[in-house]
Amino acid sequence: MLSTPSVNSAACEMVNAAACREKIALRPIHAESGEREFRVTSSGATASNPGAVSIRFGKTAAGDALMCIRQAMHDVLADEPDGRR
Numbered sequence: 001m002l003s004t005p006s007v008n009s010a011a012c013e014m015v016n017a018a019a020c021r022e023k024i025a026l027r028p029i030h031a032e033s034g035e036r037e038f039r040v041t042s043s044g045a046t047a048s049n050p051g052a053v054s055i056r057f058g059k060t061a062a063g064d065a066l067m068c069i070r071q072a073m074h075d076v077l078a079d080e081p082d083g084r085r
Helices: 064-077
Strands: 004-008 008-017 018-026 035-044 055-061
Touching: 035 064, 055 064
Parallel strands: none
Antiparallel strands: 004 008, 008 018, 018 035, 035 055
């Protein structure tokens, strides 16, 4: 599910299971005009510190790089049969 806490940021849960949660978030970096932070986080109920969020991946990217990622995801999903999206 996609959530949009503000116009310039959004988050999407990729996994929401009893033992594990994974989320992708995209937000502006105010110190760098036009830059965004792309972050994948996870938390586990069975971890040594349940509920603690771990950053699995983080990357700063400009809008043109994010548009390239968007196009790549669109191209891949366009080739999938409707039932597999």
